[in-house]
Amino acid sequence: MTDFKPLQIIKKAALIASLASVLLNTMPMDAAHAQSLGDLAKAAKGKGTALFRTVEFRSKSFKALPQWARVLKKSKPEIRSFNACANNIANCKTPQQKSWRKIIHSAKNMSRRQKLDTVNKFFNRWPYKLDHEVYGVSEYWASPNQFMRTSGDCEDYSIAKFYALKELGFKDNEMRIVILKDSIRGIGHAVLAIYEKNDILILDSLSNLILTHTKYRHYIPQYSMNSTTRWAHIK
Secondary structure (H helix, E strand, O other): OOOHHHHOOHHHHHHHHHHHHHOOOOHHHOOOOOOOOOHHHHHHHOOOOOOEEEEEEEEEOOOHHHHHHHHHHHHHHHHHHHHHHHOOHHHOOHHHOOOHHHHHHHOOOOOOOHHHHHHHHHHHOEEEOOHHOOOOOOOOOOHHHHHHHHHHHHHHHHHHHHHHHHOOOOHHHHEEEEEEEOOOOEEEEEEEEEOOOOOOOEOOOOOOOOOEEOOOOEEEEEEOOOOOOOEEEEE
């Protein structure tokens, strides 16, 4: 998923079939026989939360998200090394580890909102790069260390922010990386959603401003995830 690379053109029927397939693999049994997206929405009435004004279906399986499953596995040893550096400068062996130490130490005593602002601005300074520029493939999700070494595209910013905020005290169930469609630009995009008590805030690589999710009427989420769960979304 990239900010400035158009998505492959997908026929409407194929998109509906694909989305329905994802939903039918994640929804509760009482919706299993729904025949259309309208039926799916009716079956889901009252379920889920309202991220970007959608209905969502939850699953604990990452089988449909191999890129995210790979990032989760690859990030574990990286974060251990990052935190060893954060705890003791003598353990800092790479520029990436030193950058991690910098953001963790600068934000650790801040308020919750200040942490969000600081982390968002810190990682947004990295230059945007397409996956084929960095990895030679059309789609690749980078771990935090990979992103901080070579930079990346929209989901890579969100992944790095997710892990940094987790180390700064944000709980896994308070955050989601969201893969979505930007209906104004007509391309794919990714952001990090932060669940507050009475709101959902969006950390976006396109802006240092952090706004409520209801301000982004042109963002249409397709799926979202954290370390334990994934969600499929429909309007």
